[in-house]
Amino acid sequence: MARRRAPQRAPEPIRATSMWRVDQVFLARRGPRIEVTCSLVNDQGGLRNLSVTAPTEDPVQAVRHAARFIAGKGNVSGARQARLRWTREQATTEQDALIRDRLLEDEFLDEFEETLAAVRDQQR
Incomplete structure (x- = not known):
């Protein structure tokens, strides 16, 4: 007697956006x-990094640019x-990292x- 397979669930669709x-x-x-690298997460546990090199050596202007x-x-x-942190190679001790x-962080959030x-105003 042949066994019936249990119905397979359809895979979750990939969200286009x-x-x-x-x-x-x-x-x-x-x-x-x-160089400013932003680590992004989404509601489904996805992770991606976006990097941008700011045309300045001023950290405030760099985070605003990013x-x-x-x-x-x-x-x-x-x-x-x-x-917001400096990368390990910029830190002089492990504690600095x-x-x-x-x-x-405040500058980044304000500009963001x-x-x-x-x-959003442009999209309306």
């Missing part, structure tokens, strides 16, 4: 410029509670929110 959230921001000096770039993507919904730069509001 997934909303992402900024989780962490890393800064690294690359000569006279600063915030405009990331918020302008259109499918990044927020950056609340995003942690753990320290968050809260002032730069302003750009995101402008993008």
Whole structure:
């Protein structure tokens, strides 16, 4: 007697547009410029990194430049509670690698929110 197979569940569809959230921001000096890498997560556990090299060596201007770039993507919904740190090679001790730069976090979030509001206004 042949056994019947249990019906297979259809695989979950891949969402064409997934909303992402900024989780962490890393800064690294690359000569006279600063490279900013944003780690993004989505509601389904996906992870992706976006990097941009700011045309400046000023950290405040670099995070503002990166915030405009990331918020302008259109499918990044927020950056609340995003942690900002310098990369390990920029830290002089292991403890330095753990320290968050809260002032730069505020700069990033302010610029991100302003750009995101402008993008949403344009879409209306």
